Amino acid sequence: MNETIRADFPILSQQVYGHPLVYLDNAATTQKPRSVVEAIAQQYYTTNANVHRGVHYLSQQATDLHEAARERVRRFINANKASEIVFTRGTTEAINLLATSGGEAFLNEGDEVIVSEMEHHSNIVPWQLLRQRKGIVIKPCPITDQGALDMEALARLFTPRTRLVSLCHVSNVLGTVNPIRQIAEMVHAHGALLAVDAAQSVPHRRVDVQEMGCDFLSFSGHKAYGPTGIGVLYGREALLEQMPPYQGGGEMIARVSFEKTTYAQLPYKFEAGTPDYVGSHALAVALDYMENLGLETIAAHERTITDYATARLSTIPGLRIYGTTADKEAVIAFNIEGIHPLDLGTLLDRLGIAIRTGHHCAEPLMKRFGTEGMARASFALYTTRAEIDQLVGAIERVRKMF
Ligand code: PLP
DSSP, X not given: OXXXXXXXXXXXXXXXXXXXXXXXXXXXXXXXXXXXXXXXXXXXXXXXXXXXXXXXXXXXXXXXXXXXXXXXXXXXXXXXXXXXXXXXXXXXXXXXXXXXXXXXXXXXXXXXXXXXXXXXXXXXXXXXXXXXXXXXXXXXXXXXXXXXXXXXXXXXXXXXXXXXXXEESBOTTTOBBOOHHHHHHHHHHTTOEEEEEOTTTTTTSOOOHHHHTOSEEEEEGGGGTSOTTOEEEEEOXXXXXXXXXXXXXXSSEEEEOSSOEEEOOTTGGGOOSSOOHHHHHHHHHHHHHHHHHOHHHHHXXXXXXXXXXXXXXXXXXXXXXXXXXXXXXXXXXXXXXXXXXXXXXXXXXXXXXXXXXXXXXXXXXXXXXXXXXXXXXXXXXXXXXXXXXXXXXXXXXXXXXX
Protein backbone atom coordinates (compact mmCIF):
# COMPACT_ATOMS: atom_id res chain seq x y z
CA MET A 1 0.00 0.00 0.00
CA ASN A 2 2.76 2.42 0.91
CA GLU A 3 4.67 2.72 -2.34
CA THR A 4 1.62 3.70 -4.38
CA ILE A 5 0.49 6.07 -1.67
CA ARG A 6 3.89 7.71 -1.41
CA ALA A 7 3.83 8.30 -5.16
CA ASP A 8 0.81 10.54 -4.53
CA PHE A 9 3.07 12.86 -2.50
CA PRO A 10 5.91 14.03 -4.76
CA ILE A 11 7.52 16.12 -2.00
CA LEU A 12 8.41 12.96 -0.09
CA SER A 13 10.79 11.66 -2.75
CA GLN A 14 13.33 14.46 -2.41
CA GLN A 15 16.75 14.46 -0.77
CA VAL A 16 17.70 16.75 2.11
CA TYR A 17 21.42 17.34 2.74
CA GLY A 18 22.12 14.28 0.59
CA HIS A 19 19.75 12.03 2.54
CA PRO A 20 16.27 10.85 1.59
CA LEU A 21 13.75 13.10 3.31
CA VAL A 22 12.10 11.50 6.34
CA TYR A 23 9.20 13.78 7.14
CA LEU A 24 8.01 13.24 10.71
CA ASP A 25 6.44 16.63 11.41
CA ASN A 26 2.92 15.74 10.35
CA ALA A 27 1.23 17.11 13.45
CA ALA A 28 2.49 20.55 12.37
CA THR A 29 1.28 20.10 8.82
CA THR A 30 0.79 17.15 6.48
CA GLN A 31 2.05 16.95 2.92
CA LYS A 32 -0.47 17.25 0.11
CA PRO A 33 -1.40 14.58 -2.40
CA ARG A 34 -1.23 15.39 -6.11
CA SER A 35 -5.04 15.51 -6.34
CA VAL A 36 -5.15 18.42 -3.87
CA VAL A 37 -2.36 20.39 -5.55
CA GLU A 38 -3.91 19.78 -8.96
CA ALA A 39 -7.36 20.81 -7.76
CA ILE A 40 -5.91 24.18 -6.74
CA ALA A 41 -4.16 24.67 -10.09
CA GLN A 42 -7.21 23.50 -12.03
CA GLN A 43 -9.49 25.88 -10.24
CA TYR A 44 -7.26 28.85 -11.00
CA TYR A 45 -6.89 27.68 -14.62
CA THR A 46 -10.57 27.02 -15.25
CA THR A 47 -13.02 28.08 -12.54
CA ASN A 48 -11.72 31.16 -10.77
CA ALA A 49 -14.27 33.84 -9.94
CA ASN A 50 -15.50 35.40 -6.73
CA VAL A 51 -18.29 33.42 -5.11
CA HIS A 52 -21.86 34.33 -4.16
CA ARG A 53 -21.70 37.65 -5.99
CA GLY A 54 -21.76 37.14 -9.71
CA VAL A 55 -24.59 36.13 -11.97
CA HIS A 56 -22.06 35.03 -14.55
CA TYR A 57 -21.14 31.47 -15.39
CA LEU A 58 -17.73 31.31 -13.72
CA SER A 59 -18.97 32.82 -10.49
CA GLN A 60 -21.75 30.29 -10.35
CA GLN A 61 -19.33 27.44 -11.01
CA ALA A 62 -17.00 28.66 -8.24
CA THR A 63 -19.95 29.12 -5.87
CA ASP A 64 -21.16 25.59 -6.60
CA LEU A 65 -17.71 24.17 -5.80
CA HIS A 66 -17.49 26.20 -2.58
CA GLU A 67 -20.93 25.11 -1.37
CA ALA A 68 -20.28 21.51 -2.43
CA ALA A 69 -17.17 21.67 -0.23
CA ARG A 70 -19.29 22.79 2.71
CA GLU A 71 -21.57 19.82 2.14
CA ARG A 72 -18.49 17.58 1.85
CA VAL A 73 -17.26 18.77 5.26
CA ARG A 74 -20.76 18.31 6.71
CA ARG A 75 -20.77 14.69 5.59
CA PHE A 76 -17.21 14.12 6.80
CA ILE A 77 -17.97 15.14 10.38
CA ASN A 78 -21.64 14.11 10.20
CA ALA A 79 -23.12 17.51 11.06
CA ASN A 80 -26.86 17.89 10.72
CA LYS A 81 -26.82 20.75 8.26
CA ALA A 82 -24.35 22.39 5.90
CA SER A 83 -25.28 25.73 7.48
CA GLU A 84 -23.57 24.50 10.67
CA ILE A 85 -20.21 24.50 8.83
CA VAL A 86 -18.44 27.87 9.03
CA PHE A 87 -15.26 28.19 6.97
CA THR A 88 -12.38 29.85 8.80
CA ARG A 89 -8.63 30.19 8.22
CA GLY A 90 -7.99 27.22 10.50
CA THR A 91 -8.46 25.92 14.02
CA THR A 92 -6.98 29.05 15.55
CA GLU A 93 -9.44 31.34 13.83
CA ALA A 94 -12.30 28.95 14.61
CA ILE A 95 -11.57 29.08 18.35
CA ASN A 96 -11.09 32.85 18.24
CA LEU A 97 -14.44 33.16 16.49
CA LEU A 98 -16.03 31.03 19.18
CA ALA A 99 -14.38 32.90 22.05
CA THR A 100 -15.25 36.29 20.58
CA SER A 101 -18.73 35.70 19.30
CA GLY A 102 -19.76 32.84 21.58
CA GLY A 103 -18.13 34.74 24.43
CA GLU A 104 -20.45 37.64 23.66
CA ALA A 105 -23.54 35.45 23.51
CA PHE A 106 -22.98 32.94 26.29
CA LEU A 107 -20.49 34.30 28.84
CA ASN A 108 -20.63 37.05 31.43
CA GLU A 109 -18.34 38.30 34.15
CA GLY A 110 -17.59 35.54 36.66
CA ASP A 111 -18.68 32.74 34.30
CA GLU A 112 -16.26 29.85 34.05
CA VAL A 113 -14.55 28.18 31.10
CA ILE A 114 -12.77 24.86 31.69
CA VAL A 115 -9.78 23.99 29.52
CA SER A 116 -7.00 21.49 30.23
CA GLU A 117 -3.27 21.40 30.87
CA MET A 118 -2.72 19.68 27.53
CA GLU A 119 -4.21 22.45 25.34
CA HIS A 120 -2.48 24.09 22.41
CA HIS A 121 -2.04 27.83 22.93
CA SER A 122 -4.85 28.39 20.44
CA ASN A 123 -7.26 26.89 22.96
CA ILE A 124 -5.89 28.98 25.84
CA VAL A 125 -5.08 32.48 24.62
CA PRO A 126 -8.47 33.27 22.98
CA TRP A 127 -10.11 32.55 26.34
CA GLN A 128 -7.56 34.79 28.08
CA LEU A 129 -8.44 37.59 25.66
CA LEU A 130 -12.07 37.05 26.58
CA ARG A 131 -11.10 37.12 30.26
CA GLN A 132 -9.56 40.56 29.67
CA ARG A 133 -12.69 41.78 27.92
CA LYS A 134 -15.38 40.26 30.11
CA GLY A 135 -13.82 39.03 33.35
CA ILE A 136 -14.55 35.34 32.82
CA VAL A 137 -12.68 32.73 34.88
CA ILE A 138 -10.46 30.10 33.20
CA LYS A 139 -10.07 26.80 35.03
CA PRO A 140 -7.41 24.39 33.74
CA CYS A 141 -8.11 20.70 34.29
CA PRO A 142 -5.02 18.75 35.43
CA ILE A 143 -3.68 15.69 33.64
CA THR A 144 -2.15 12.50 34.99
CA ASP A 145 1.52 11.49 34.71
CA GLN A 146 0.54 9.22 31.79
CA GLY A 147 -0.91 12.27 30.05
CA ALA A 148 -4.59 11.44 30.45
CA LEU A 149 -7.17 14.01 31.40
CA ASP A 150 -7.84 13.61 35.13
CA MET A 151 -11.55 12.84 34.88
CA GLU A 152 -12.16 13.03 38.63
CA ALA A 153 -10.51 16.42 38.80
CA LEU A 154 -12.59 17.49 35.79
CA ALA A 155 -15.79 16.49 37.58
CA ARG A 156 -14.73 18.59 40.59
CA LEU A 157 -14.12 21.71 38.50
CA PHE A 158 -17.79 22.22 37.61
CA THR A 159 -19.75 24.85 39.50
CA PRO A 160 -23.07 26.57 38.75
CA ARG A 161 -20.97 29.21 36.93
CA THR A 162 -19.46 26.73 34.42
CA ARG A 163 -20.69 27.74 30.96
CA LEU A 164 -18.23 26.16 28.57
CA VAL A 165 -15.66 23.37 28.43
CA SER A 166 -13.13 23.64 25.62
CA LEU A 167 -10.83 20.65 25.12
CA CYS A 168 -8.70 19.05 22.47
CA HIS A 169 -9.90 15.73 21.08
CA VAL A 170 -6.28 14.64 20.64
CA SER A 171 -3.24 16.29 22.23
CA ASN A 172 -0.69 17.56 19.70
CA VAL A 173 2.13 16.57 22.06
CA LEU A 174 1.03 13.54 24.08
CA GLY A 175 -1.23 12.01 21.45
CA THR A 176 -3.78 11.42 24.20
CA VAL A 177 -7.30 10.83 22.90
CA ASN A 178 -9.82 12.40 25.23
CA PRO A 179 -13.11 10.53 25.84
CA ILE A 180 -15.27 13.23 24.29
CA ARG A 181 -18.59 11.34 24.38
CA GLN A 182 -18.24 10.73 28.13
CA ILE A 183 -17.11 14.34 28.69
CA ALA A 184 -20.08 15.64 26.67
CA GLU A 185 -22.47 13.84 28.99
CA MET A 186 -20.75 15.35 32.02
CA VAL A 187 -20.73 18.84 30.50
CA HIS A 188 -24.37 18.75 29.46
CA ALA A 189 -25.46 17.36 32.84
CA HIS A 190 -24.08 20.62 34.25
CA GLY A 191 -25.93 22.68 31.65
CA ALA A 192 -22.69 23.81 29.99
CA LEU A 193 -21.46 23.70 26.39
CA LEU A 194 -18.65 21.59 24.96
CA ALA A 195 -16.19 22.83 22.32
CA VAL A 196 -13.75 20.34 20.82
CA ASP A 197 -10.45 21.21 19.16
CA ALA A 198 -10.20 18.42 16.60
CA ALA A 199 -7.06 19.71 14.84
CA GLN A 200 -5.19 16.51 15.70
CA SER A 201 -8.02 14.00 15.39
CA VAL A 202 -9.61 14.78 12.02
CA PRO A 203 -6.42 13.71 10.16
CA HIS A 204 -6.37 10.33 11.90
CA ARG A 205 -9.76 9.00 12.89
CA ARG A 206 -13.44 9.31 12.15
CA VAL A 207 -14.90 12.37 13.82
CA ASP A 208 -18.67 12.36 14.15
CA VAL A 209 -20.01 15.47 15.87
CA GLN A 210 -23.39 13.90 16.59
CA GLU A 211 -21.92 10.73 18.05
CA MET A 212 -19.46 12.77 20.12
CA GLY A 213 -22.25 15.01 21.34
CA CYS A 214 -20.18 18.20 21.15
CA ASP A 215 -21.66 21.65 20.61
CA PHE A 216 -18.73 23.12 18.67
CA LEU A 217 -15.77 21.59 16.88
CA SER A 218 -12.85 23.06 14.99
CA PHE A 219 -10.15 21.74 12.70
CA SER A 220 -7.56 22.87 10.12
CA GLY A 221 -7.42 21.73 6.50
CA HIS A 222 -3.63 21.75 6.30
CA LYS A 223 -3.23 19.10 8.98
CA ALA A 224 -5.57 16.78 7.06
CA TYR A 225 -3.80 16.76 3.65
CA GLY A 226 -5.62 19.92 2.56
CA PRO A 227 -4.22 23.39 1.83
CA THR A 228 -3.18 26.05 4.31
CA GLY A 229 -5.55 28.91 5.02
CA ILE A 230 -8.78 26.96 5.32
CA GLY A 231 -10.39 25.42 8.38
CA VAL A 232 -13.75 24.83 9.94
CA LEU A 233 -15.85 25.81 12.90
CA TYR A 234 -18.79 23.50 13.37
CA GLY A 235 -21.51 24.71 15.71
CA ARG A 236 -25.00 23.51 16.49
CA GLU A 237 -27.45 25.66 14.56
CA ALA A 238 -29.41 26.82 17.60
CA LEU A 239 -26.18 28.10 19.17
CA LEU A 240 -24.74 29.73 16.06
CA GLU A 241 -28.06 31.54 15.65
CA GLN A 242 -27.60 33.18 19.05
CA MET A 243 -24.07 34.36 18.34
CA PRO A 244 -23.38 37.83 16.90
CA PRO A 245 -21.18 38.21 13.78
CA TYR A 246 -17.44 37.85 14.26
CA GLN A 247 -16.28 40.31 11.62
CA GLY A 248 -18.14 42.84 9.51
CA GLY A 249 -17.96 43.32 5.75
CA GLY A 250 -19.24 41.85 2.54
CA GLU A 251 -20.86 38.39 2.41
CA MET A 252 -22.10 38.52 6.00
CA ILE A 253 -24.90 41.04 5.50
CA ALA A 254 -28.53 40.89 4.36
CA ARG A 255 -29.10 44.66 3.95
CA VAL A 256 -26.87 47.62 4.75
CA SER A 257 -27.79 51.23 5.37
CA PHE A 258 -26.10 53.86 7.50
CA GLU A 259 -28.91 53.58 10.00
CA LYS A 260 -29.15 49.82 10.30
CA THR A 261 -27.58 46.67 8.93
CA THR A 262 -29.10 43.23 9.02
CA TYR A 263 -27.05 40.07 8.82
CA ALA A 264 -27.02 37.16 6.44
CA GLN A 265 -28.32 33.76 7.43
CA LEU A 266 -26.05 30.98 8.69
CA PRO A 267 -23.28 30.30 7.98
CA TYR A 268 -22.59 33.48 5.98
CA LYS A 269 -23.13 35.67 9.04
CA PHE A 270 -19.70 34.45 10.19
CA GLU A 271 -17.92 34.63 6.83
CA ALA A 272 -17.17 38.28 6.17
CA GLY A 273 -15.20 39.04 3.03
CA THR A 274 -14.17 36.87 0.12
CA PRO A 275 -13.82 33.34 1.47
CA ASP A 276 -10.98 31.00 0.52
CA TYR A 277 -13.14 29.27 -2.06
CA VAL A 278 -10.15 27.63 -3.73
CA GLY A 279 -9.04 26.32 -0.36
CA SER A 280 -12.49 24.99 0.51
CA HIS A 281 -12.65 23.02 -2.74
CA ALA A 282 -9.12 21.67 -2.23
CA LEU A 283 -10.05 20.70 1.32
CA ALA A 284 -12.99 18.72 -0.05
CA VAL A 285 -10.58 16.94 -2.42
CA ALA A 286 -8.31 16.14 0.55
CA LEU A 287 -11.25 14.67 2.48
CA ASP A 288 -12.12 12.62 -0.61
CA TYR A 289 -8.54 11.38 -0.71
CA MET A 290 -8.73 10.23 2.90
CA GLU A 291 -12.09 8.55 2.48
CA ASN A 292 -11.04 6.84 -0.73
CA LEU A 293 -8.16 5.24 1.15
CA GLY A 294 -10.51 4.51 4.02
CA LEU A 295 -10.34 6.20 7.41
CA GLU A 296 -10.17 2.82 9.14
CA THR A 297 -7.29 1.73 6.86
CA ILE A 298 -5.42 4.96 7.61
CA ALA A 299 -6.02 4.55 11.35
CA ALA A 300 -4.86 0.92 11.31
CA HIS A 301 -1.69 1.81 9.41
CA GLU A 302 -0.88 4.68 11.75
CA ARG A 303 -1.56 2.45 14.78
CA THR A 304 1.01 -0.06 13.48
CA ILE A 305 3.56 2.69 12.83
CA THR A 306 3.01 4.30 16.24
CA ASP A 307 3.32 0.98 18.07
CA TYR A 308 6.45 0.13 16.10
CA ALA A 309 8.02 3.53 16.75
CA THR A 310 7.13 3.36 20.45
CA ALA A 311 8.74 -0.06 20.76
CA ARG A 312 11.89 0.96 18.86
CA LEU A 313 12.34 4.30 20.61
CA SER A 314 11.84 2.65 24.01
CA THR A 315 15.01 0.62 23.47
CA ILE A 316 17.15 3.78 23.35
CA PRO A 317 18.88 4.32 26.71
CA GLY A 318 17.86 7.53 28.47
CA LEU A 319 14.87 8.16 26.18
CA ARG A 320 11.66 9.17 27.91
CA ILE A 321 8.34 9.23 26.08
CA TYR A 322 5.70 11.73 27.24
CA GLY A 323 2.14 10.51 26.85
CA THR A 324 1.71 6.82 27.51
CA THR A 325 -2.04 6.31 27.54
CA ALA A 326 -3.46 3.22 25.85
CA ASP A 327 -5.55 5.09 23.27
CA LYS A 328 -2.95 7.30 21.67
CA GLU A 329 -2.69 8.99 18.28
CA ALA A 330 0.21 9.02 15.83
CA VAL A 331 2.55 11.34 17.72
CA ILE A 332 5.45 10.61 20.05
CA ALA A 333 7.02 13.34 22.17
CA PHE A 334 10.25 12.45 23.89
CA ASN A 335 13.48 13.63 25.45
CA ILE A 336 16.85 11.97 25.72
CA GLU A 337 18.86 12.42 28.86
CA GLY A 338 21.82 14.73 28.29
CA ILE A 339 20.73 15.96 24.84
CA HIS A 340 18.83 19.20 24.41
CA PRO A 341 15.84 18.64 22.08
CA LEU A 342 16.91 21.57 19.90
CA ASP A 343 20.36 19.99 19.39
CA LEU A 344 18.71 16.67 18.60
CA GLY A 345 16.34 18.26 16.07
CA THR A 346 19.14 20.19 14.40
CA LEU A 347 21.42 17.17 14.09
CA LEU A 348 18.62 14.91 12.84
CA ASP A 349 17.80 17.53 10.23
CA ARG A 350 21.34 17.20 8.81
CA LEU A 351 20.56 13.51 8.37
CA GLY A 352 17.40 14.34 6.42
CA ILE A 353 14.99 13.73 9.28
CA ALA A 354 12.37 16.39 10.00
CA ILE A 355 11.05 16.29 13.54
CA ARG A 356 9.75 19.15 15.66
CA THR A 357 11.37 20.44 18.82
CA GLY A 358 10.44 23.07 21.37
CA HIS A 359 7.33 23.78 23.40
CA HIS A 360 4.89 22.75 20.64
CA CYS A 361 2.65 25.73 21.41
CA ALA A 362 1.84 24.07 24.73
CA GLU A 363 3.94 25.84 27.35
CA PRO A 364 1.66 24.93 30.30
CA LEU A 365 2.07 21.27 29.30
CA MET A 366 5.87 21.64 29.26
CA LYS A 367 5.64 23.10 32.75
CA ARG A 368 3.45 20.18 33.86
CA PHE A 369 6.21 17.77 32.85
CA GLY A 370 8.99 19.99 34.21
CA THR A 371 10.73 20.57 30.89
CA GLU A 372 11.45 23.52 28.61
CA GLY A 373 10.83 21.51 25.48
CA MET A 374 10.51 18.11 23.86
CA ALA A 375 11.34 16.43 20.58
CA ARG A 376 8.31 15.19 18.66
CA ALA A 377 7.94 12.72 15.81
CA SER A 378 4.49 12.62 14.27
CA PHE A 379 3.19 10.27 11.62
CA ALA A 380 0.81 10.22 8.70
CA LEU A 381 -0.78 7.76 6.30
CA TYR A 382 2.43 7.71 4.21
CA THR A 383 4.90 7.07 7.07
CA THR A 384 6.82 3.80 6.69
CA ARG A 385 8.58 1.43 9.07
CA ALA A 386 11.79 2.11 7.18
CA GLU A 387 11.45 5.78 8.14
CA ILE A 388 11.12 4.82 11.80
CA ASP A 389 14.26 2.70 11.44
CA GLN A 390 16.04 5.70 9.94
CA LEU A 391 14.89 7.88 12.84
CA VAL A 392 16.10 5.39 15.43
CA GLY A 393 19.41 4.85 13.63
CA ALA A 394 19.96 8.60 13.39
CA ILE A 395 19.17 9.11 17.07
CA GLU A 396 21.75 6.43 17.89
CA ARG A 397 24.30 8.31 15.78
CA VAL A 398 23.52 11.58 17.54
CA ARG A 399 23.75 9.92 20.97
CA LYS A 400 27.32 8.87 20.22
CA MET A 401 28.26 12.55 19.75
CA PHE A 402 27.30 13.41 23.33
N1 PLP B 1 -5.00 22.87 18.18
C1 PLP B 1 -4.14 21.85 18.12
C2 PLP B 1 -4.34 20.65 19.00
C3 PLP B 1 -3.05 21.92 17.25
O1 PLP B 1 -2.18 20.91 17.19
C4 PLP B 1 -2.90 23.06 16.44
C5 PLP B 1 -1.73 23.20 15.55
O2 PLP B 1 -0.69 22.65 15.77
C6 PLP B 1 -3.84 24.08 16.53
C7 PLP B 1 -4.88 23.94 17.41
C8 PLP B 1 -3.74 25.32 15.69
O3 PLP B 1 -3.95 24.99 14.35
P1 PLP B 1 -3.75 26.10 13.22
O4 PLP B 1 -2.37 26.66 13.42
O5 PLP B 1 -3.88 25.32 11.95
O6 PLP B 1 -4.81 27.12 13.39
